[in-house]
Every structure is written in C-alpha cells, then in structure tokens.
Amino acid sequence: MEDMASSENGIIRVGVIGGGQLARMMVPPAIHLGLRISVLAETEGMSAARAADAVGDYREPETVYAFADTVDVVTFDHEHVPQPILRELEARGVAVHPRPEALLYAQDKILMRRRLAELGVPVPVWATVSDEAELQAFIEANGGRAVVKTARGGYDGKGVRVVSQADEVRDWFTALAEDGRGGHLLAEELVDFVRELSQLVARRPGGVGSAEMRTWPVVETIQEGGVCAEVLAPAPVADPATLEEAARIGRTIAEGVGVTGVLAVEMFETRDGRVLVNELAMRPHNSGHFSIEGSVTSQFEQHLRAVADLPLGDTSMTAPAAVMVNVLGGPAEGPMPVRYASVLAAHPRAKIHSYDKLPRPGRKVGHVTVTGEDLAEVRAEARAAAEMFR
C-alpha cells in the first residue's frame, strides 16, 4: 500500500523489555523521531501498555527470543533480564544495548564495586561479607555503622539497610546460606555527605574515532526513605571542581564498563569535598526525568538514539533551572487524573506526567517538572503542584 511505511524504509525498530514508566516515557521521543518502538510488558495494564505489542515474562527465554525477532535492537526498562538470555540473544545476532557484559555491573553490586575499583573510581570504603562476624568487624572498623546491600535485586531503597549490628541483616545471611551458591552481601561505610548527585551520561557504539559520549549537567537528588523525591538541575554545587569530577567519573565508568545507552551514576558529595560513587543504573533514570522539558535532548530520546547507534543530541539545558518532584502514591489518594482540574488550574506552567498506575503507598505514580530562571522559585512551584496529588 502506498502509505505503508515499514522497517524496509530505513525505520529502526527498538524493542524495550519491561513495561514500566521508563518504557512508557521512551514512546513520545520514538514517535517524534520516527523510530518504531515495541514493549514487552510483564502484565497487561502496565504503565507502558499503550506501546505494548507483547505481554510476557522476561525470564522465559522463548518469550524474549520471539519478541527480539520483531525488532532491530533490544533495550531495557530494568536490569533484570537474566544473563544467559541476553547472551543467547547476542549469539543469535540480535543487537542488545546495553550489552550483557556491561549490564552485568548494573545487575550485581559486588561486581560493580570490583569493576569501579579496577577503574580507579572513588567509592565508599566497602567489603564483601559472608557472615555476621565479618560484617560486625566491618561495622566496628567503620565507626560503628554500615550500609548493607544485597548484591542483586534492590531498587528504590529495597535491598539496602543501614545497620549498627550485624544481626540486623540476619535474614539476608540466612537467605544466602539457603541459596547455597556462596553469595556475599556488600558492606559499605556510611558516607558523611552534604548532597547526593547524579551524573547522566549517554554513549553509543559509533562515533568519529571512538564511541560518542554526551553528559548532562550534574543534578542534585533528594531522597526520602531511600526513594528519589526531588531532582534539582543543575545541582547547586558551589565548587566547579565538584561538577568536573562528577562528569569525569561518569565518563570513566561509561567508557570503562562499555555502556551503550544512558548511564546514571549516583554519587555522594562528601563533607570533605570528595565525590564517591554510590550506585549505577544503565537505563534512563529517575534523576533524568527533568530532561524531558529541561534539556534540548531528553534522556529518553538520547537512550533511543544511543541504542540505535544514531548520533547523540545536545544535552544543554533549555532553561537556567529545572526541578522534578516525584508523585508518590499513598493510601488515601485516587489516581492522578482525578486531581488534574485543580492542579492544572493552579499551576499552568507545571508539566504533569502520569504513569497511569494505581497508587500504592510509596509507589511512584508520576512526576511534575517546572523549568524557569530561578531554582528556588521553580522548586517551590514543582513541590506545590506535586503536593496537590498527595
């Protein structure tokens, strides 16, 4: 048919595994840029269901292989697809970005810490611990407290505990022992930080001479209960050297680990002026949602460009300041749309993003971004608008 456009016309088909809000927010730039996007959602009715061409379990090899057959490149909404499936995809000739050997470091925090040590990237004091005695020794050597993390499966504060006694994670040690694969927990010093930062980096395989990379301005992230609550862009950091160090770390990791797509490096700015890496994510990240309105190229568009190996876009900010505030569900609220009339009327310049998810306590159901000239002013407005959803 005359009007039928298809991948034969040079249109790149991107397949996203995982149907959450990150996949959802990749759809708008795919539409604008004229890429075809498909989503393999875990269940019906997920956040990215509008774009879901398939529903199935990403831990089922045949489900993933069948989905991959319909696209030109596979990428992710989350880091949970098992390595054997990822490696088999590559063996079958499917383009997978980020590649399995890079994604591994976002899947396993102990492997990540080891790789960062090899790269010479500054990190908090850490150790792997296999029992309570080892952990207790670490706690006592590090001021009487420690941050303990499971190597796998944590997100939004899950799999992370701040402890002063080793028996506070006895259940995790018990689970490791029952698992019988000789696993460890990760123990880290409790960093005395003044601010949490996030450096977003995008990297694609191709480029002139070497792989092309772009960084966004470093942002400050404000956590509440282990969950991202607000992001201030750019980070109100006094010392330019801090910003340079964050960008240097971001680039070093992206290059050293061989990331393709967007990498988010969460960092601590310490009271004594150092920058230490806390966590990594190899996908668009909550700390980059401000970029939808706040950057010439959003993290979602850039991720698509990067995994499709298209030249990367300008990461300049569109305004001097952008603030994003998450909308977290609570027990008393209805879904976001029932509040639209009052929020939109009160805040005509706030950009409301709903993930089309039913609220549960603490669940991220949307976010609000305001851009403008003055960070304090736009922060106040973004907070006020988000507050109306609570």
Place this chain on the structure above:
Amino acid sequence: MEDMASSENGIIRVGVIGGGQLARMMVPPAIHLGLRISVLAETEGMSAARAADAVGDYREPETVYAFADTVDVVTFDHEHVPQPILRELEARGVAVHPRPEALLYAQDKILMRRRLAELGVPVPVWATVSDEAELQAFIEANGGRAVVKTARGGYDGKGVRVVSQADEVRDWFTALAEDGRGGHLLAEELVDFVRELSQLVARRPGGVGSAEMRTWPVVETIQEGGVCAEVLAPAPVADPATLEEAARIGRTIAEGVGVTGVLAVEMFETRDGRVLVNELAMRPHNSGHFSIEGSVTSQFEQHLRAVADLPLGDTSMTAPAAVMVNVLGGPAEGPMPVRYASVLAAHPRAKIHSYDKLPRPGRKVGHVTVTGEDLAEVRAEARAAAEMFR
C-alpha cells in the same frame, strides 16, 4: 487486576478522528499527561497508526458511532467529518469538540467569510460568485486579479487559484453546475501583504466565569507554492499594535464562533499596516508545530486539555526564538530515517520530527524545529537541517 488502570479511575479517553500527523503528534502529550488516546485512522499504515485502535471511513456513520462509543470525547485530525454524523454524535450524548456548529466554519469558507463579517473581523474584499461573468466583474473591480477558492475541501494550496481571467476556474464552475446544489465559489482580493501571520488560540468550554482562552505569540508563516514552508516564532513584527490586533482577532473568532480546542487563524499583515484574516483551522495546525519545543504548553497538549475541558496551560515561549521548517517529500528522496545519521550528527540541537510517511513530491513528511536566543541563527540551523532531508 491490581495494576490495571482504566477510565473508571478518572482517566479521560480522547478519540481522534483522522490518522494523519496531527493525530500522531497528539499521542506524546497524551502519554505524558495520562490521557488515553485512540485514533480512527482512514487506512492502515497512516502517520498515527501507532495509536490507531480503529481503521475505518469517517464518512460511514456506523464506523464513527462505534468508535465514539469507546471514548469520552471525540476530536479531529481534520475538518472533513460530515455535519450529519457530527450532529448525530451529539444527539447520542457524545462530547464532540470542536462542536459541529463551530466546525462548520472550518468546513465551508463561504460560511466562514459570512460569520467573520458578522463578527466585524477585518477580511480581504470578498464575494461569492456563481458563474464566470460574476467572477470577471469581481476581477475587474479588484485590480485585474483575484484569489478564487472552492468553499470546501481545500488544503495546502489545493482549492485555491490566483487568476486574472474568470475562465481559469471554468472547471470549478462546471463541477458546481453538475453538482446541481447551487453552490458558489469564493472570490477574494489579492492582498498586498508584507508578511503572513498565524495566531493560535486555545479555548475550552469551562473556566472561571467564562470559557477559558489562551493565545500563543503570533508567528510568521512563510509559504512556498501555497504550502507552509517555515514558521518563525515569535513573528518578527515591528509594531506591537500588529501583535495586539492579531491576538484580538484570534480571540474574537474563537469566542464568536464558539471554538473548543485549538484554533489557528491565518492572517495577512498588509503593506498599509492592517491585519486581515485569510483562513481558519479548528485543530492543531502546521503553524503551531514550533510549540512542541518552543512553548511551555504545545498546541497538541493544549488541544487535548481543551477538548477534555481541563484547565489550559501556559503558552509562554521556552526560548526567545523558535523556527520550524517543514520537510517536504520529493521524487528523489527516500524516507527520512535513511538520512538520520548525517542530519543528527550535523545538527545535535535540531529536533527532528518524522511523520512516518513515504515521501511524494510536495508531501509534508516531517519537520525540524530549533530553539535558541537569536531568530536568524536558529532559522539558519533549522533550514540547514531540513535541507539535508531534501
């Protein structure tokens, strides 16, 4: 199912009749704002096919009624849905925006001219003409030339001819005679203009006291061969009175005709300093594509808000200047994506919009927008990027 969100959760379902690029570009803001959007596309493979939940003929009453049953409000990608179908939808209790009695003026240029005359809006000298003798008399009374338009069905320069002899539209008179319904052509003076302007207005049914309206900054539109080629925002008009007059005209028409949704008023700025209305469109319009990046609230988001009767958003510009350049298909080109690598590499801050349409000579297949500080500079960059697709 726990995660299943549906319209019972307050989510408004917007149905768009027509599957072109305007429907396509309504999808991203619908995703962000958490509205459900469905599209009734004329054929498979159209520009908005990603969101097309139905394919069918908008001139078939039962097709339209079945589609309308699945949504909360019906709106449009084009003005061609027959009035009897629109009125029957309303009779069945379906919310239709813009309403049939408003849309009528975008469907019939003669009715529109009459209504504008009633509203006291300045327009070019015009007359309805039913035969060549009447047209020849009009031509002679207006300096030897006239713009002749068919009352219905014209777009992108189709249905419009500049003539100096009445027999140059003999085919149109013949068609009217064969039609047998006593139709007329519209004859207008050929306006001596310095610039073409477009005023975008959004209006929703509700508001405090009266229907809420918002206007965007007036833009300049540059046509080539009757087709929009470039849009400069804001219009580089020297006299602030011209901008005020354009906004006053836009508001007068939106209110006087009872528009809901986005209204585009195309106007001439005459050499003697007047502003005259040329055409109307009651939907997002090519002259407003700059607003995707250039305005806090794009025309597509605003149209959705307006037809859903949600409070309207801020129409301020996000930068001092925005320029949009259309990408028109030609005989020698492939589809846009085959040029992406070179265009994106050369113009990292250009925002590329592909409509996923196969190129044909003169067909709008996409557009490029650049925003920045200096109009001349962003215009040069937008042109250069668009040129690479030609």
